[in-house]
Amino acid sequence: MSQSYDRGLIEDFGRWKEFSAGMWAWIFHKFTGWVLIGYLFTHVAVLSSATVSGEVYTQTLQSLESLLVVRVLEVGLLAVAAFHILNGIRLLFVDLGIGLEAQDKAFYAAMVATGVITIASIPTFLGGI
Amino acid sequence: MSTQIKERDTETESESSEESEHQTRRLSEKRERADMKERADNDLSEHDETVRLKVFRYDPEVEGKKDPRFDTFEVPFTKGMTVLDALIYARDHFDSSLTFRHSCRQAVCGSDALFVNGRQRLGCKTQMVDLEWPVRIEPLPHADVVKDLIVDMEHFYDQMESVEPYFQTNELPSGEEQRQSRENREKVKMSTRCIWCSACMSSCNVAAGDNEYLGPAAINKAYRFAMDEREGEDMKAHRLNIIEQEHGVWRCQTQFSCTEVCPKDIPLTEHIQELKREAVKSNLKFW
């Protein structure tokens, strides 16, 4: 008689500490991808105010932009987009079979560059309050 | 008197860039390891030369083992000891019911891929000094556990066998071998080294989520044939169809963990990616 034991997926995620660069890249890319598509839907929804009238559009945008939360969230969005783009480029290289040996370094580079871009853009994004 | 003369059996194969990349990688890993070993050796003098193993135990039939648990074994350490050696010691001296697959002890049979300190490794090819102690040993993730460290390999075998993993061609010269260029043999060389250990499959999150995903090993097997010029163009097209199926190459998310754990240093991700490009190329031809 035999019967086997399935440890399930949950356990996997308990192992995050043991993930390697490629797996982190995968998770982050997935996460940022979802955020971006989510944002695209919201973005179009917000912009839809333009179909009502020019004034409503201007007002909606400006009142949103005057909120600190929105600006902070925008920094987040930039970070997310920057990572997705940079890692996206890394993935495109991987798809082309270029520099596979350095894929982990490319991931770290993408992380660092994302950080730098994000910090550098904070003044522009949060400025003018 | 000498009854035999010396045998000359050195490898004299032409170097490929692929090989040397891997060689460099391995050599740099070795250097890291050497440092670690030194540290471990220093640690050793402080410790009492026993290594503690925490081993996953489960048996569907035995009281007390029905609920998975970890058992601890204290194994006397000897120079050169591998994880497999330690397990064998624990089994032969402490608990003969400790169950794990093993046979060759030299990384060719592929029976003892285990989850050691959070990573898929071959027990026989992993030196104790290269690990952090205590050493935690579990069965491969993403496979059903049959007992202790033994997982059910059926699914893995099914995936391997679903890619028509056998040479097929209609044009065979009679009485002599087919010709194959050195370059072509070099191209498939790494892919032919797979020992079916399933470490790669176990490390891949996509394979964990999608049970039908062929997985890196099976795709690599397909690569081994698709890229072999001896099979001819028609067969190559057929092979690309196989790996292009819904749960074939497109599922790979280039996580690279398969490549990282492969005990035979097969550049799996690279092979998968190359097949994706080949498949796209061959599809484009029809447009």
Next chain:
Amino acid sequence: MTIHEHDVVVVGAGGAGLRAAIAAEEEGADVAMVTKLHPVRSHTGAAEGGINAALRDGDDWELHAYDTMKGSDYLGDAPAIETLAQDAPEEVIQLEHWGMPFSREDDGRVSQRPFGGLSFPRTTYAGAETGHHLLHTMYEQAVKRGIRVYDEFYVSQLAVTDHDDPEDRECHGCVAYDIKSGDVVGFRARNGVVLATGGDGQVFEHTTNAVANTGDGPAMAYRAGVPVEDMEFVQFHPTTLPSTGVLISEGVRGEGGILYNSEGERFMFEGGYANNAGELASRDVVSRAELTEVNEGRGINDEYVYLDMRHLGEERINDRLENIIHLAEDFEGVNPIDEPMPVKPGQHYHMGGIETNENGETCVSGLYAAGECACASVHGSNRLGGNALPELIVFGARAGHHAAGRDLGTAEVDTGPSARTETEDGLDTPVEPGALDTPDSDVAADGALVEPVELVERAVERERARIEDMLERDGTNHAEIREDLQETMTENVNVFRREADLKKALEVIRECRERYQGVAVSDPSRTFNTDLIHTIETGNLIDIAETITLGALAREEFRGAHWRQEHQERKDGEWLKHTMISWNDGSPELYYKPVVLEGENKEYEPKVRSY
């Protein structure tokens, strides 16, 4: 009770088993492979060097046969050797046609390299992993043909009728333990059972063989009445890593690696073992030299000597011997660029085995054997490197074809006790070998009258009871017995053989047999009970160890791999004969049959074996 029925049942799925199964399938038979390991886990995968076949202009099968005969030290049977040499080219080409990735020359043809004892570079190879590719290529072909594989089924008994004369017996199948479920099932073979269970290196403490190489096939066949042949001929390899037995190829010494002892002496020269060849002397010479050093107190840790290649320089080592670096690091934890590698001799290959003729037939009808477990006698007293792999496919194919009914003509090698020309009655053993209480054997008591299926059923029942018993009782753990057995074999029946040691070994083996009577399996589980499997294997090891030792004691000469302290020369007048041991229902009988030196076109003249 589950009984699986097939035309041909192949036990074991290494190179020999796979080839036999494919051959039987080619012949139209319904064939199944029953194997304790999944086929790709078989030890054939460990072979590195290559496979001999006369493929090229300037080479031909007769040269190959001649080399093999000479290498065997004239203890091989000419018809078998010639069959090997004649069939090998076609079989190797076949492998290539099946896609085996051989190394290639510039013109696209398969590469061949020179190997010890060969007059032509005919060792065809696929990198440093010829066996791996051979095994996988053949398994792939088995998948292609849809051949049924019962993997992780441990065959523990043959279903053989109990006629008094083994030559009247018939084999109708075998009994297997389904490792995963714990079921004991029967296999009924309508046409034949082919044993291809591989080596038995686990008889020794230190071996290049896998943990699964426990000589199950020879032990089962032996107990069922088939004689075993030339069991004393065991090949030892001089450079294996002490902790695992992993092989370090001759390449290291070929490139200039040197051996030295604990006193830093380059003993091959300084100790006078081989003043000219030094480290490059033959395997047996080097093995003996190493052991002498260790025995005389000049070993390191009283166990091994050093093989040093540091002086070759990192660059050259990386270039030529890269795989050696990995082997030493992975399996011994030593970096050979910085430190010398510890090495010692280890068991490598068993020339002896189940007696067969050149068609793979044993004297029991319906029972075949091929591969390392068999002894068609192609290797005689010493195997040439690269000659085992062709043996697997040549004799695997022949056994498979024959079992499935192809007519291969009458064999020229005689088998069974009727081939006896001389009985050994003077053998002075300190203890009675064989079963503890005779009669005992693995043939089903059936008065030889029952239907084949019923015979298999009876065998299953017997095996069930035996297993049940081992699982239920309390007693000794097999691991202790195995350890003592391996220890005594390594100490007394190793490279050096002295009469007193051999006798001592027989005593210990007897003791082991006695203790084994009270052996018990402590794991109560029916799921994947490896404790049980290893316990059964240990029983087989005892029988194998005994035959090796008996053969070694009987053969009072120095031939090939067999060295006797008291008898330092080859005695062609007296010993051009095979040592045969027949279980004889529990009271083993030793007898001899002559070597066949008569070939197809010529008679082979024993010559001094110097190269």
Next chain:
Amino acid sequence: MADHYSSFEPKGTRWLLQRITAGFLVVVLAFHFMLLHFVNHAGDITFLGTQARMSQVGYFLTMVSFLIAGAFHGVNGVYNALVNQGLDGTQKTVVKWLLVAAGALLIAQGIRVATAMTGLF
């Protein structure tokens, strides 16, 4: 044995499109961010400004392609992610069409908005 490749269809197309749109998006998204956050400060956006940009045919077309590429890339990405996690059978079909619908809606609404922005109609 798994013969699940019997229902063969070249899935490479979507894979390739995902890469092609990605390549396109890199450029346009970067441009978009630069333009609307750095060149023109986000807080200063007015309908008039938007209208001025949108009325240029080139810019309009770029933005619409951006929308279509983004929608395809995003929706297809989500679909792949779900299939990778083992989404199968009817569920898969349902999700597929839901996503197609959502994507189509997004594009349709996006084009409506863009047209409105030109202020020409």
